[in-house]
Amino acid sequence: MLDSLKGKRIYSILNSKCPICHEGDFYVSKNAYDLKNFGKNHTRCSVCDHKFEKETGFFYGAMYVSYALGIALSVALFVATFVLFPETRYYVYIAEILIGLIVFFPLNYRLSRIIWMNLFNHYEANHIKHQHAK
Secondary structure, eight states: OGGGGTTSHHHHHHHTBOTTTSOSBSBSOSOTTOTTTTTOBOSBOTTTOOBSOOSTTGGGGHHHHHHHHHHHHHHHHHHHHHHHOTTOOHHHHHHHHHHHHHHTHHHHHHHHHHHHHHHSOOOOTTHHHHHHHO
16 A cells, blocks of 8 residues: 555655665564664664664754644644533643653654654665665
8 A cells, every 4th residue: 555655755754664765674663662662773774774863863853843743643632622522621631632642652752753864865766776786
């Protein structure tokens, strides 16, 4: 299903793949809720040897993406509750949003890092061929 998106950034983001070749895995574990390894990523792509962290502290910028995703999740939870249960008290909104942010933290963390990396890299269809030719 997602193979038709190969070559687009959304493919790399949704599959947690290398933004250059769209083949190698970015994260060590495919499961975001593997709490021992959820934040561990490879330093280089296993297929094209692209170095994921361009410089020390590169992924600090992912905090901005994480903030935006957290706000989007909070607003979505608020609107869904407001529409489905209009008589809800304010403390339910607060509890619901806090629980939602905690439950979705591993996904938010992983997604923000891969989005941040994709902002600075783009797909190169011939990159794999060039690497193997060396």
